[in-house]
Amino acid sequence: xQLLEQSPQFLSIxxxxxxxxxxxxxxxxxxxxxxRQEPGEGPVLLVTVxxxxxxxxxxxxxxxxxxxxxxxxxxxxxxxxxDTGLYLCAGPNSGGYQKVTFGxxxxxxxxx
Amino acid sequence: NAGVTQTPKFQVLKTGQSMTLQCAQxxxxxxxxxxxxxxxxxxxxxHYSVGAGITDQGEVPNGYNVSxxxxxxxxxxxxxAAPSQTSVYFCASKRTSGRxxxxxxxxxxxxxxx
Numbered sequence: 242x243q244l245l246e247q248s249p250q251f252l253s254i255x256x257x258x259x260x261x262x263x264x265x266x267x268x269x270x271x272x273x274x275x276x277r278q279e280p281g282e283g284p285v286l287l288v289t290v291x292x293x294x295x296x297x298x299x300x301x302x303x304x305x306x307x308x309x310x311x312x313x314x315x316x317x318x319x320x321x322x323x324d325t326g327l328y329l330c331a332g333p334n335s336g337g338y339q340k341v342t343f344g345x346x347x348x349x350x351x352x353x
Numbered sequence: 354n355a356g357v358t359q360t361p362k363f364q365v366l367k368t369g370q371s372m373t374l375q376c377a378q379x380x381x382x383x384x385x386x387x388x389x390x391x392x393x394x395x396x397x398x399x400h401y402s403v404g405a406g407i408t409d410q411g412e413v414p415n416g417y418n419v420s421x422x423x424x425x426x427x428x429x430x431x432x433x434a435a436p437s438q439t440s441v442y443f444c445a446s447k448r449t450s451g452r453x454x455x456x457x458x459x460x461x462x463x464x465x466x467x
Binding site: 284343 | 357384386388393394395396397398401403409411412443445455456457458459460461
């Protein structure tokens, strides 16, 4: 099973600050996905990155896929309380798209 | 569309009891899956299905059974519940085409086994 390590596990910041969270693996992934999960709800897909070096932007969120397709980062500019949640990265196992591996996640708290 | 629905939302079981967690989707997705989410462990795949009549094991299948008689429904059965199965269970579905397919999750079932 390919592992995805996320860091930091917990992050508490003030509204307006910038932050970056990371998703790393020793294995190559054909694609990686980022989800946000709010308490009591299921994860919601934010973005999928498929090409090494790819950068995708979603309003104040910037996602990057490493050149070697072993890592990814999520940068949030001017964080807002609505960004609070658990951020998960996920990718298909080497066995195929049917089996998806998830990282443990980064729990983000944005304080007003 | 209702998306992915799960019932019940909460359940308390005694060790040795059985129950079925229901999952349904109205998006005509071929692929459906079950995950459990535990603190410090993340989401782990239990079973998945790529279409009606086809199921396969995920990362942590022991103690769980599934079947897929229709495209819409994918129930998860616990035959002899154990305290180790206390968890939050999520059902998900997606199309099977391409690498950028979106996986939609249900709201989860919170299960406590005493």
